[in-house]
Amino acid sequence: xxxxxxADPQPVVHKPHGWRRWLFATNHKxxxxxxxxxxxxxxxxxxxxxxxxxxxxxxxxxxxxxPALFNQLTxxxxxxxxxxxxxxxxxxxxxxxxxxxxxxxxxxxxxxxxWSFWLLPPAMALLLLSxxxxxxxxATGWTLYAPLSVxxxxxxxxxxxxxxxxxxxSIMGAINIVVTIINLRAPGMPMMRMPMFAWASLITAYLxxxxxxxxxxxxxxxxxxxxxxxxxxxxxxxxxxILYQHVFWFFGHPEVYIMALPAFGIVSQVxxxxxxxxxxxxxxxxxxxxxxxxxSFMVWAHHMFVTGMPATxxxxxxxxxxxxxxxxxxxxxxxxxxxxxxSMSFETPMLFAIGFILLFTIGGLSGxxxxxxxxxxxxxxxxxxxxxxxxxLVAGALFSLFAAVYYWFPKMTGRMYxxxxxKLHFWWSLLWFNVTxxxxxxLGLAGMPRRIPDYALQFTTFNQIASVGAFMFGLGxxxxxxxxxxxxxxxxxxxxxxxxxxxxxxxxxxxxxxxxSFHEAPELETAENGVVLDMRGGKHG
Amino acid sequence: MAVLDEHPQTHYxxxxxxxxPALGAVALFCLGLGAAFAVNGMxxxxxxxxxxxxxxxxxxxxxxxxxxxxxxxxxxxxxxxMSFRWGMGWFIFSEVMxxxxxxxxxxxxRLVALPTLGSLDYKLLYPDFSASWPLLTAPQPGQAYQxxxxxxxxxxxxxxxxxxxxxxxxxxxxxxxxxxxQLKLGLFITIALGLSFLSLQAIEYHHAWTAQQLTxxxxxxxxxxxxxxxxxxxxxxxxxxxxxxxxxRVLRGHFDAQRHFAFAAAAWYWHFVDVVWxxxxxxxxxx
Numbered sequence: 089x090x091x092x093x094x095a096d097p098q099p100v101v102h103k104p105h106g107w108r109r110w111l112f113a114t115n116h117k118x119x120x121x122x123x124x125x126x127x128x129x130x131x132x133x134x135x136x137x138x139x140x141x142x143x144x145x146x147x148x149x150x151x152x153x154x155p156a157l158f159n160q161l162t163x164x165x166x167x168x169x170x171x172x173x174x175x176x177x178x179x180x181x182x183x184x185x186x187x188x189x190x191x192x193x194x195x196x197x198x199x200x201x202x203w204s205f206w207l208l209p210p211a212m213a214l215l216l217l218s219x220x221x222x223x224x225x226x227a228t229g230w231t232l233y234a235p236l237s238v239x240x241x242x243x244x245x246x247x248x249x250x251x252x253x254x255x256x257x258s259i260m261g262a263i264n265i266v267v268t269i270i271n272l273r274a275p276g277m278p279m280m281r282m283p284m285f286a287w288a289s290l291i292t293a294y295l296x297x298x299x300x301x302x303x304x305x306x307x308x309x310x311x312x313x314x315x316x317x318x319x320x321x322x323x324x325x326x327x328x329x330i331l332y333q334h335v336f337w338f339f340g341h342p343e344v345y346i347m348a349l350p351a352f353g354i355v356s357q358v359x360x361x362x363x364x365x366x367x368x369x370x371x372x373x374x375x376x377x378x379x380x381x382x383x384s385f386m387v388w389a390h391h392m393f394v395t396g397m398p399a400t401x402x403x404x405x406x407x408x409x410x411x412x413x414x415x416x417x418x419x420x421x422x423x424x425x426x427x428x429x430x431s432m433s434f435e436t437p438m439l440f441a442i443g444f445i446l447l448f449t450i451g452g453l454s455g456x457x458x459x460x461x462x463x464x465x466x467x468x469x470x471x472x473x474x475x476x477x478x479x480x481l482v483a484g485a486l487f488s489l490f491a492a493v494y495y496w497f498p499k500m501t502g503r504m505y506x507x508x509x510x511k512l513h514f515w516w517s518l519l520w521f522n523v524t525x526x527x528x529x530x531l532g533l534a535g536m537p538r539r540i541p542d543y544a545l546q547f548t549t550f551n552q553i554a555s556v557g558a559f560m561f562g563l564g565x566x567x568x569x570x571x572x573x574x575x576x577x578x579x580x581x582x583x584x585x586x587x588x589x590x591x592x593x594x595x596x597x598x599x600x601x602x603x604x605s606f607h608e609a610p611e612l613e614t615a616e617n618g619v620v621l622d623m624r625g626g627k628h629g
Numbered sequence: 630m631a632v633l634d635e636h637p638q639t640h641y642x643x644x645x646x647x648x649x650p651a652l653g654a655v656a657l658f659c660l661g662l663g664a665a666f667a668v669n670g671m672x673x674x675x676x677x678x679x680x681x682x683x684x685x686x687x688x689x690x691x692x693x694x695x696x697x698x699x700x701x702x703x704x705x706x707x708x709x710x711m712s713f714r715w716g717m718g719w720f721i722f723s724e725v726m727x728x729x730x731x732x733x734x735x736x737x738x739r740l741v742a743l744p745t746l747g748s749l750d751y752k753l754l755y756p757d758f759s760a761s762w763p764l765l766t767a768p769q770p771g772q773a774y775q776x777x778x779x780x781x782x783x784x785x786x787x788x789x790x791x792x793x794x795x796x797x798x799x800x801x802x803x804x805x806x807x808x809x810x811q812l813k814l815g816l817f818i819t820i821a822l823g824l825s826f827l828s829l830q831a832i833e834y835h836h837a838w839t840a841q842q843l844t845x846x847x848x849x850x851x852x853x854x855x856x857x858x859x860x861x862x863x864x865x866x867x868x869x870x871x872x873x874x875x876x877x878r879v880l881r882g883h884f885d886a887q888r889h890f891a892f893a894a895a896a897w898y899w900h901f902v903d904v905v906w907x908x909x910x911x912x913x914x915x916x
Contacts (some may be wrong), residue, residue, distance in 0.1 A: 105645050112646035194643040196712040199692070200804025203650035210658035214665070242669045249661035256657070259723050267715045271708065274642065301723045312856065315668045317846030322733055325768035326849025328742035336731055607637050 097142070103603050113181030114198035115603065116183050117500075120405030122205050123180025124493070128569075130172030130212060131486075135164040135562050142524075142558040144541050144553050145325075147506040158541035164215065167247070170213050170347070171254050174485050179261045181492050182289045184500060186265065187599060188594035189283045191274025191626065193612050200260050214250035218243035229539055231340065232306075234321035234332040237312045245314070250309045255300040261619030262293035262300075265580055269293075273624070274593075275377055276612030280374065285594050287374050288353025295342045295349075298385075303339040306332060327439035330395050337388035345384045347481060349377060351448070351488030352419055355441045357592065358491050359423050360617065362438035363430030364589035369422040370616035372431045376415035379526030383412050392453070393464045402461040409459035420445060422557035426451040435587070436510030440491035443518050444484060451479025454529065469539075472532025487517070490568065493541040497572070498586040502600030509571040516564035516594065523557030592618040596629075649692040656685035657799045697878070700888075710890055715723055715893040721901050724864070728905055731860060735853040735912065738764075767848030775841040776850060779914035782833045785828050787910050790865075793822035794903045797872075805886050807877075816876040819899070823869040830862050857913055862897060864902045871895045 104112065140161050144153045154159065182200065187194055195201045218225040223241020226232060237244055271291045273282060309320040310332070319325020321332045360367045368371065368572050388404040397405075423445050432438070454476040458464050467473060490513070497505045501629060527550035530539075536547045543551065584599045593612070597605055610626025638813065666674025705713075739762050745751065746768050747760030757766040763776035763788065777783065784821030800815025802808075834855075837843040845855050875895045883891055 108646065112648050114644050114646050164717055176798045193641045197716060199644050199647050199650055202647065203653050206654035207657060210654055210661065213658065214661050217662075241666060245665040245668055246661075249665050253657050259720075263716050263719045263723075266719055267712050270715055271711050289893070297719055298726050301727035302730045305727055305734075308731045309730075309734060309856075311668070312845065312852070317844065318766070318852035318856065319846070319848055320852060323746060324755050324853070325767045325771075325846070326738055326743055326746065328737065328745075329821050331734060331737045332743065334737065335733060338730075338733075371727070604643075611642075 103477055113205075113626055114194070116187050116201065116249075117313070117601065117603065119195075119205050120180045120182075120184030120486065121500075123176050123183060123208075124207070126208055127180060129171050129178035130168050130342040131565075133167035133216075133543070134165050134173055135565065137158045137161050137168065139558060141560055142164065142555040145543070147552075148545055150542055150547055155541050156227055157224065159229070159539060160219065160225040160538050161231075161576065163229055164219070164224045167215060167226075167293050168212070169481070170230060171251075171258075172208070172215075174347045174481065174489075175258060176205075176208055177489050178256070178292070178347070178485075178616070179265070181354070181489070181496075182265050182285075182293075182350070182500070185594060186268055186289060187272070188597060189286060189592055190269065190277055191273060191593055191606050191612060192268060192607050193274035193604065193609070193629075195264050197264050201264050204261035204264065207253050207260075211250045211253040211257065214253070216445065218246040218250075221246065222539075230338055231333075231405055232310065233336070234313065234329050235376060236311060236318045237310050237332075238321060243310070247278060247441045248311050251306055251307050254305045258296050259300050261556070262263075262296035265289050266292040266297070274606065274609045274612050277593075277614055277618070281368060281614045281616050281618065283353075284356035284370070284373055284377075285350070285353035286532070287377055288338040288349045288356070288617065289349075291377050292346050292349045295346050295384065298337040299342045299346075302335060303343075306335040306339065315337050315520070320371055331624075333392050333395060334389070337391045338385070338405055340391065342390040345380055347485045349380065351444065351485050352377065354488045354492045354495075355423060355444055356617065357418075358441040358495050359426050360438050361495070361587050361590040362435060362441075363427045363432050364614070365430040366619065367617040368425035368428075369418070370628065372418055373422055376418040379415045380412060384416070385406065387412065388458050390461075390464070393461045394468045401571070406461045409439060410456060413452065413456050420449055420452075426542070428626075433588075436495075436507060436514055437495035437504070438490045439511065439514040443514065444487040444491065445458060446517075447479055447483030451476055451484055454479065455588050462569040464595075467532055469537055470532035470537045471528040474538050475525050475528035475532060482525070483521055490514075490526050491515075493572075495587075497575070498582030499594055499597070499599055499601055501576055503575050504582045504586065505575040505579060506571050508609070509567055511570065512573045513564060513567045516567060517561060520561035520564060524554050524558075524561055527557075578585050585608070591620060593623070594622050596620055596623050635891050638706045638731060641904075643704075644695070644699070645769050647692075647695065649688050649695065652684060652719075653692070655687045656681050657690055659684060668856070677852055683852050684769060684853045697883075710888075713894070714892045715821075718898060724901065728857075728860065730803045731853070731909070732912070737855060738849040738853060762850075764850040766849055770841055771846065771848065773844045774851065777833075777841075777843070777854060777914055779910070782829050783910060785912045786829050786833075787820050789829070790903050790906050791820065793826070794900055795818045796822065797899055801892070801896060804884060804889060804892060805887060813876070813879055816872060816879060820869055820872050820876060823865055823872065823899075827862065827869070828866055830858070830865075844907055857909055861902065861905055864898075864905070868895070868899050868902050871898060 095388055103109065109118060110122060113122065140153065141158070144158055145150055184196060186192070186420060195287050204506065221242050223243055225243040226237065226240060226247040228236045232247070269286050309318070312318040313320050313322065321327050321329045354587040356373060358369055387405055387409045390409045393402055454472070458467060458473065458476060494505055531547055531550050534542055534547065585595050594601070605628050606626050607629035608625060608627040611624045612620055613622040614620055663674045663677030663681055665725050666766070667678055739826050743762070743764060745757060745762040758768040765774070765776060776851055796815050796818045800819065803811030803815055825898045843854070845852055872895050875892050878891065
């Protein structure tokens with residue numbers, strides 16, 4: 089067989105044009121762009137579903153949606169935001185930035201990368217199609233709890249197969265990220281100096297590979313219970329509905345960190361840049377991220393405190409959950425310490441990053457509250473939980489995504505975004521986010537259950553405030569869309585180094601980043617958190 | 630690891646744009662849609678499933694053909710080889726977790742669900758039920774059935790699968806020492822053993838389903854038995870197909886002592902399937 093011992097020049101890949109460029113893409117930047125736009129579209133779809141929910145909840149009584157349809161709206165809102173918006177957006181950023189930050193020519197498996205992305209539209213199509221079949225979409229909530237999920241119509245089957253496809257997609261995407269980080273770092277970029285965003289992506293990808301198959305197993309058991317006569321979740325045959333919850337949350341809790349860890353990574357890049365100081369406690373950040381990756385597998389049953397667990401199990405899961413506050417606290421401390429005596433400036437990415445720290449901490453603390461088993465018995469399934477996880481996922485994951493898009497927009501496109509509109513977007517989002525979700529804490533404490541289209545009269549005022557906030561928050565995202573679309577064409581030309589304090593590898597590239605970057609691996613001299621001190625070589629194709 | 634280039638590698642191979650992934654996405658859409666329709670008794674679903682399978686086969690042949698062609702042209706060096714090895718390793722880890730979900734179901738049923746249902750708390754609901762394993766009568770009894778016997782065909786199958794691991798290693802030695810005849814024979818025997826395993830498994834299933842009345846709906850015992858061994862059987866089938874492709878490539882003169890990622894990956898997969906079977910034999914058939 090042919091053995092090539094000399095360095096084999098790559099076939100020159102011309103940049104394809106038209107639809108082929110996107111459909112057949114093997115370029116990490118093109119695929120990253122596809123991910124980001126797809127995620128934004130799904131964010132709008134999921135957002136419209138959320139606004140439907142808030143419309144119905146503006147007043148007590150049933151106005152617009154019957155309970156069955158209302159439950160479908162909450163279910164699809166959750167599934168679309170988790171699997172269609174947040175996860176693909178982080179994967180898209182990892183695609184775009186990891187090769188640039190690590191000095192790699194592309195992702196490790198460029199063709200598989202394409203498949204990971206192009207499996208998303210079919211999966212989301214199956215999910216949305218489920219609205220149209222007899223019985224409608226899944227009406228279980230995003231957790232798809234048995235026995236309800238075993239009893240629903242064929243919309244549930246479409247959901248199950250959509251989740252299978254989403255699982256294939258995200259496992260391949262995650263393997264790509266892990267292998268790129270392990271194997272494609274440029275010489276002089278050791279693991280213990282690489283950017284925190286790469287560390288966060290690595291641990292996230294590991295979590296995805298570990299738990300998406302478990303979710304696939306859970307929904308497969310639902311499928312066989314529905315159609316092939318098994319009794320996994322039916323006590324009459326020796327099964328147990330609680331089994332579903334255990335298997336689901338074994339996936340579900342690491343899933344929470346799959347949506348949070350990349351946000352930590354982004355903030356750990358943005359804060360040092362605009363504080364013009366190196367990240368405080370880099371090594372402890374790495375260990376904190378890794379220990380969250382381990383602990384996240386040992387806390388799942390805190391979602392199930394009211395299922396009648398033995399007291400010892402409740403105590404174990406309660407304390408294990410509280411333990412996660414330690415590494416998370418280390419991170420928050422480090423971010424604040426990075427800003428301490430820094431020469432700070434407050435461009436839009438920094439605003440979103442600081443907003444993230446503030447609001448994510450609130451969400452984290454309400455999480456510690458919920459982890460107390462005795463308290464959770466009161467708050468379980470209430471709007472307090474809804475408030476908690478929206479502080480973590482909207483002000484956490486979503487705000488970090490906005491920070492990332494504003495931060496890297498100049499490198500991606502070669503143009504600056506509109507700073508005034510960016511700041512408006514931030515303050516608008518910050519204000520209306522809190523108007524929407526802060527009252528939900530009070531609603532939950534007062535006893536309003538989640539996933540119910542109607543409520544008792546005394547909850548009206550807070551619900552009306554939340555509904556107004558939600559519509560205003562949604563409107564604010566159009567500022568973002570306009571800013572991006574306008575800046576793509578008319579934005580000021582960006583310099584190679586738009587941020588004074590940014591010193592990771594991607595800023596050593598021309599702006600916009602060349603279509604094929606680091607065609608040849610550069611030789612680097614680095615400091616912690618991916619800071620590049622010196623670079624030699626590194627040709628671009 | 631496998632490839633030692635004389636010069637340090639300066640380029641990492643990035644493939645040109647490819648139509649196979651998009652075709653694969655179409656295939657999975659047809660499969661997902663078809664499966665959802667088919668399980669609800671709509672004949673349209675079967676057509677969609679068949680179409681999906683055809684497209685998927687076309688895609689797999691095209692994609693793997695491209696990869697093998699690139700390899701033959703010498704596009705892959707040490708760093709690409711490492712990527713492939715890491716990729717396969719993480720894929721097998723994801724498979725471990727998939728089996729983990731079903732093993733979790735088995736242990737939950739045996740250690741938690743059944744003892745609880747047989748306890749005093751549930752006497753009002755299921756007065757005649759007593760917990761035991763293998764579970765021969767569900768809390769709500771259906772048709773009577775018999776459990777599997779470990780020391781018949783399953784023990785023979787264990788022997789077959791363990792031997793196939795040995796013959797595969799023997800073939801690997803042949804590859805490393807340049808003894809092509811040993812490599813070809815070893816692979817052939819491994820595949821033959823894999824197919825014998827599957828045939829015996831089919832005979833066993835037929836006997837269990839008809840003579841022992843053990844079906845998927847036979848409560849906690851039947852469902853875990855069929856789901857776990859069925860999932861494993863599908864993996865043996867896939868492993869056999871992978872080994873068959875490797876064998877055909879060996880016949881064409883592919884692979885040598887340095888460059889044989891496909892062989893190594895197939896072997897890892899086969900050993901993984903082997904280990905899963907040992908766990909199945911112990912926890913599903915024997916104990």
